[in-house]
Amino acid sequence: xxxxxxxxVENKFGVLSRVSGLFSGRGFxxxxxxxxxxxxxxxxxxxxxxxxxxxxIEQITKQLNxxxxxxxxxxxxxxxxxxxxxxxxxxxxxxDDRAEALRLAEIFRxxxxxxxxxxxxxEITGDENKIEAFVEIMKxxxxxxxxxxxxxxxxxxxxxKT
Amino acid sequence: xxxxxxxILLECLKKEGVKHIFGYPGGVVLNIFxxxxxxxxxxxxxxxxxxxxxxxxxxxxxxxxxxxxxxVTSGPGATNTVTGIANxxxxxxxxxxxxxxxxxxxxxxxxxxxxxxxxxxRPCTKYNYLVKDVKDLAHTVREAFHIASTGRPGPVLIDxxxxxxxxxxxxxxPKDIRIQSYNPTYEGNRRMxxxxxxxMVRAKKxxxxxxxxxxxxxxxxELTELAKAVNAPVTTTxxxxxxFPGTHRLSMGxxxxxxxxxxxxxxxxxxxxxxxxxxxxxxxxxxxSSFAPDARIIxxxxxxTSIRKNVRVDTPIVGDVKRVLKEMLKDIxxxxxxxxxxxxxxxxxxxxxxxxxxxxxxxxxxxxxxxxEFVVEKIYExxxxxxxxxTEVGQNQMWAAQFYKYDKPRRWLSSGGLGTMGYGxxxxxxxxxxxxxxxxxxxxxxxxxQMNIQELATAVINKLPVKVAILNNGYxxxxxxxxxxxxxxxxxxxxxxxxPDFVKVAEAYGAIGLRATRPEEVEPVLKKAFKIKDxxxxxxxxxxxxxxxxPMVPAGAAIDEMLFDEEEKPKKKRKxxx
Numbered sequence: 001x002x003x004x005x006x007x008x009v010e011n012k013f014g015v016l017s018r019v020s021g022l023f024s025g026r027g028f029x030x031x032x033x034x035x036x037x038x039x040x041x042x043x044x045x046x047x048x049x050x051x052x053x054x055x056x057i058e059q060i061t062k063q064l065n066x067x068x069x070x071x072x073x074x075x076x077x078x079x080x081x082x083x084x085x086x087x088x089x090x091x092x093x094x095x096d097d098r099a100e101a102l103r104l105a106e107i108f109r110x111x112x113x114x115x116x117x118x119x120x121x122x123e124i125t126g127d128e129n130k131i132e133a134f135v136e137i138m139k140x141x142x143x144x145x146x147x148x149x150x151x152x153x154x155x156x157x158x159x160x161k162t
Numbered sequence: 163x164x165x166x167x168x169x170i171l172l173e174c175l176k177k178e179g180v181k182h183i184f185g186y187p188g189g190v191v192l193n194i195f196x197x198x199x200x201x202x203x204x205x206x207x208x209x210x211x212x213x214x215x216x217x218x219x220x221x222x223x224x225x226x227x228x229x230x231x232x233x234v235t236s237g238p239g240a241t242n243t244v245t246g247i248a249n250x251x252x253x254x255x256x257x258x259x260x261x262x263x264x265x266x267x268x269x270x271x272x273x274x275x276x277x278x279x280x281x282x283x284r285p286c287t288k289y290n291y292l293v294k295d296v297k298d299l300a301h302t303v304r305e306a307f308h309i310a311s312t313g314r315p316g317p318v319l320i321d322x323x324x325x326x327x328x329x330x331x332x333x334x335x336p337k338d339i340r341i342q343s344y345n346p347t348y349e350g351n352r353r354m355x356x357x358x359x360x361x362m363v364r365a366k367k368x369x370x371x372x373x374x375x376x377x378x379x380x381x382x383x384e385l386t387e388l389a390k391a392v393n394a395p396v397t398t399t400x401x402x403x404x405x406f407p408g409t410h411r412l413s414m415g416x417x418x419x420x421x422x423x424x425x426x427x428x429x430x431x432x433x434x435x436x437x438x439x440x441x442x443x444x445x446x447x448x449x450x451s452s453f454a455p456d457a458r459i460i461x462x463x464x465x466x467t468s469i470r471k472n473v474r475v476d477t478p479i480v481g482d483v484k485r486v487l488k489e490m491l492k493d494i495x496x497x498x499x500x501x502x503x504x505x506x507x508x509x510x511x512x513x514x515x516x517x518x519x520x521x522x523x524x525x526x527x528x529x530x531x532x533x534x535e536f537v538v539e540k541i542y543e544x545x546x547x548x549x550x551x552x553t554e555v556g557q558n559q560m561w562a563a564q565f566y567k568y569d570k571p572r573r574w575l576s577s578g579g580l581g582t583m584g585y586g587x588x589x590x591x592x593x594x595x596x597x598x599x600x601x602x603x604x605x606x607x608x609x610x611x612q613m614n615i616q617e618l619a620t621a622v623i624n625k626l627p628v629k630v631a632i633l634n635n636g637y638x639x640x641x642x643x644x645x646x647x648x649x650x651x652x653x654x655x656x657x658x659x660x661x662p663d664f665v666k667v668a669e670a671y672g673a674i675g676l677r678a679t680r681p682e683e684v685e686p687v688l689k690k691a692f693k694i695k696d697x698x699x700x701x702x703x704x705x706x707x708x709x710x711x712x713p714m715v716p717a718g719a720a721i722d723e724m725l726f727d728e729e730e731k732p733k734k735k736r737k738x739x740x
Contacts, residue, residue: 010342014284025285066466069343
């Protein structure tokens with residue numbers, strides 16, 4: 001099963017290597033990884049997507065917690081949360097298709113961030129399903145380049161019933 | 163007044179109570195060695211190889227319970243420490259290794275004797291540091307000792323560029339150390355402890371399986387009390403030897419691949435298995451799907467990642483063994499069923515005794531050939547069980563585990579997890595520094611002793627009376643045993659083809675060399691060796707090369723599928739629980 005795990009770590013050199021080394025050294029797989037500073041400059045936040053059965057995920061979270069530089073580990077499975085990823089796609093629609101490409105990008109709330117004589121560069125943000133669907137459609141126009149950021153996740157605020 | 167990085171380092175070591183450093187000099191640690199030149203309080207023990215230095219620091223730590231310290235140079239000096247560090251990591255031994263590094267401005271330039279030792283040792287240290295500013299040095303050292311010695315202990319490495327040891331700063335010793343992201347759990351969960359106590363009182367066929375964690379936590383007393391309180395037989399892992407008295411009526415000896423028949427049978431037939439300070443290594447469990455098939459498993463360990471890593475656990479308790487056992491004993495004493503519970507285990511204890519009598523650890527004495535087991539028994543007898551025994555790895559290690567009874571902790575120093583040949587001798591040197599008045603014996607094979615034989619020089623120069631009993635069978639015996647049993651006797655490259663004359667080797671180094679070739683010579687040789695107080699002694703015991711370690715659980719088998727002497731067929735397979 002696929003899990004999105006967010007990891008608060010000390011913002012020091014070598015920490016990413018410790019985390020990724022833990023995965024590679026134990027034969028766990030990383031599907032996606034994103035890292036960024038938090039509001040506290042001493043703390044970074046990593047979001048890792050990985051797959052494994054319950055026992056593997058239990059080991060991963062425990063091993064992560066055991067790393068000296070890891071402050072907090074959250075596995076979002078079973079937690080209401082928002083997941084987003086951004087992709088930037090450079091498409092090469094034929095002359096007649098350029099308008100259609102723009103219209104489809106619009107439907108997906110994509111933004112054109114650059115355009116050339118033969119290309120459009122579209123930025124889109126969303127959860128996995130939306131991104132997969134978008135990429136599938138854009139394939140029809142021809143994808144020249146494609147980059148995705150890796151996932152970011154955050155828990156939803158619980159609404160208290162009074 | 164400002165101090166140099168080298169001076170600050172030595173001050174830090176003194177604050178940490180360090181007396182001995184095992185090390186080897188080189189270009190980028192010259193500043194530190196220069197500072198050591200005038201120092202009266204710190205003794206640097208010059209080994210003959212950096213691997214020896216780390217193993218010595220490891221032996222020192224295991225024998226004393228304190229943090230062992232090693233100091234080496236960059237590049238090859240640093241990479242030579244890797245085996246020693248990995249060894250300490252697998253066996254949870256607190257050591258701090260200082261490596262010199264090329265000046266910070268040269269790092270990454272492939273400078274002379276540069277190695278990315280922080281990168282190399284990342285997976286085999288508990289933590290490691292590259293100090294880039296002399297102002298961070300004192301704090302880093304303080305943190306390193308704290309991390310190495312607390313929680314589940316382990317090795318910590320500090321990489322010190324030459325400009326850091328030369329640079330100047332005020333020496334500020336941090337009063338308190340607090341690492342936001344490092345908070346080992348010491349107190350076990352109350353509810354779980356209560357439940358475990360309850361289960362132990364009510365179990366009919368409990369087995370306590372105790373490991374190295376009991377020794378690290380210094381919980382031997384509590385463990386013994388617990389075994390008595392609930393009347394549960396105790397088996398120890400290889401790492402746990404000595405945590406429970408080997409001569410106690412409830413002791414079943416070691417379990418696992420070369421464990422006793424009794425211990426393995428008891429585990430397999432138990433209804434409750436209490437793992438204390440263990441990590442259920444594959445050498446202990448055999449085939450995990452058939453391990454303790456009818457037992458509920460309680461697992462107490464300070465390292466949460468140990469729990470459910472290899473075997474299923476019904477009652478997990480994360481915490482310091484000593485604290486958990488103390489709490490558990492309270493609960494057991496208050497349990498109204500305690501008396502009835504103890505009585506109800508009597509048939510089980512009797513059954514365990516029957517297993518013990520049915521197939522005790524044994525060997526066939528020979529009048530002409532020295533049996534290696536006989537040598538170990540004699541060492542036990544003549545040392546009255548009081549020696550600190552170090553071992554190398556292989557058959558020598560298993561015989562030393564089987565035929566010496568360890569009644570006290572920290573008297574068994576052996577490379578359990580990594581299985582490092584060449585560990586025992588340098589570890590014995592470290593142990594002798596930690597416990598100068600104790601008898602230290604390294605039980606070795608003729609293969610493994612040659613992996614760090616150069617440390618004879620270290621032992622001679624420091625007048626260490628370390629005894630090395632070489633069980634010389636001319637083979638890499640354990641590998642040969644596997645070849646005989648599982649590779650149709652094709653002894654591929656395990657015959658050492660006649661090793662060196664160990665007596666002459668010892669003498670060449672200025673040590674004493676003795677030899678026994680017949681059983682009646684064993685005792686006189688040992689007696690003579692044990693009397694020598696100012697020199698290391700090599701004892702070359704020419705033993706029966708055919709001797710194998712039994713019982714033996716073949717790799718991948720369940721632990722009650724044991725092989726015995728004379729190639730007996732494995733016992734019938736038990737049905738495993740669905």
